Amino acid sequence: MQHTETEHILVTGATGGIGLGICHALAERARRAGSPLRLSVASSRAGERLDRLVAELRTAGIDADGVAGDVTNPAQCDALVLQALAAGGDLSGLVCVAGASGPGALADLPVEQWDLTFHLNTRAVWLLARAARPSLLRTRGSITAVASMSGLHPHPGYGAYSPAKAALVMLCRQLAQEWGPDGIRTNSVCPGMIRTPLTEAVYQDDATLQRREALVPLGRIGCPDDIGQAVAYLTSEAASYVNGMNLVVDGGVSDHMLCMIPGRPGKPPVGTQSA
Numbered sequence: 001m002q003h004t005e006t007e008h009i010l011v012t013g014a015t016g017g018i019g020l021g022i023c024h025a026l027a028e029r030a031r032r033a034g035s036p037l038r039l040s041v042a043s044s045r046a047g048e049r050l051d052r053l054v055a056e057l058r059t060a061g062i063d064a065d066g067v068a069g070d071v072t073n074p075a076q077c078d079a080l081v082l083q084a085l086a087a088g089g090d091l092s093g094l095v096c097v098a099g100a101s102g103p104g105a106l107a108d109l110p111v112e113q114w115d116l117t118f119h120l121n122t123r124a125v126w127l128l129a130r131a132a133r134p135s136l137l138r139t140r141g142s143i144t145a146v147a148s149m150s151g152l153h154p155h156p157g158y159g160a161y162s163p164a165k166a167a168l169v170m171l172c173r174q175l176a177q178e179w180g181p182d183g184i185r186t187n188s189v190c191p192g193m194i195r196t197p198l199t200e201a202v203y204q205d206d207a208t209l210q211r212r213e214a215l216v217p218l219g220r221i222g223c224p225d226d227i228g229q230a231v232a233y234l235t236s237e238a239a240s241y242v243n244g245m246n247l248v249v250d251g252g253v254s255d256h257m258l259c260m261i262p263g264r265p266g267k268p269p270v271g272t273q274s275a
């Protein structure tokens with residue numbers, strides 16, 4: 001964004017753990033810079049959950065409006081962007097967080113589940129970006145999408161999720177090339193293991209928590225603010241020359257594979273003594 005008036009950012013998936021962390025990090029960045037920020041926060045549907053989020057953000061001093069739409073539905077992607085424009089004027093940023101994984105091995109994954117996974121995690125970002133494009137052209141704004149380390153490495157048992165997130169990373173690179181000349185930057189972020197309400201059940205088991213932490217070179221599971229800070233950077237002036245990049249925010253876990261090979265120097269496999 002090249003001007004100093006109010007930033008207006010549409011955040012999908014804002015009711016989720018990572019989305020909420022991103023909203024707070026964006027607000028913190030704007031406060032530190034002394035620049036006004038308006039957030040349009042999106043849920044798949046209107047109702048109490050979205051109302052509670054808007055109230056919570058406003059209580060924290062954030063200028064926020066709620067918008068609703070199922071991003072697996074093309075018409076609702078358009079409507080979501082229109083609602084945001086009506087609530088807060090031109091968009092300086094589109095941050096696409098809405099997404100979900102689901103178990104399903106490829107051998108017997110129903111076609112409907114494959115399609116839904118791609119529609120939610122991949123196609124929606126293209127449709128939202130397309131709807132927001134005229135506005136982003138006016139502001140020379142940015143698009144940031146939340147993919148996953150599962151888009152960089154296969155995740156057996158989650159058939160369509162890894163392919164969908166991999167396609168999302170490529171979609172962002174493609175947008176960066178096609179729309180960069182128009183002044184619109186596009187980047188993605190790949191979170192590693194992040195503790196959110198969605199994943200909390202796993203971390204309630206101490207043994208699983210410890211085994212997961214042991215896999216991460218930084219020794220901890222990530223939190224929503226870790227992703228929020230990355231998105232706050234990518235949507236800021238500080239990243240004005242960053243376009244088509246994928247920022248992996250995983251504490252180093254997805255590069256850890258070679259450390260796990262038995263019989264080699266380095267970290268021994270989890271649960272074994274070093275030789």
Ligand SMILES: NC(=O)c1ccc[n+]([C@@H]2O[C@H](COP(=O)([O-])OP(=O)(O)OC[C@H]3O[C@@H](n4cnc5c(N)ncnc54)[C@H](OP(=O)(O)O)[C@@H]3O)[C@@H](O)[C@H]2O)c1
Binds near residue numbers: 017049197
């Ligand atoms: N948590 C992790 O460890 C992790 C790791 C890597 C990547 N990610 C990615 O990070 C993103 C957020 O994850 P999270 O852990 O914060 O999950 P979450 O708490 O379940 O949040 C998911 C968000 O997506 C929205 N959403 C789901 N289906 C939608 C639809 N059809 N239309 C519109 N919005 C929809 C939900 O909105 P409503 O419920 O309000 O409808 C919710 O706000 C996802 O893209 C996920 O793939 C997460």
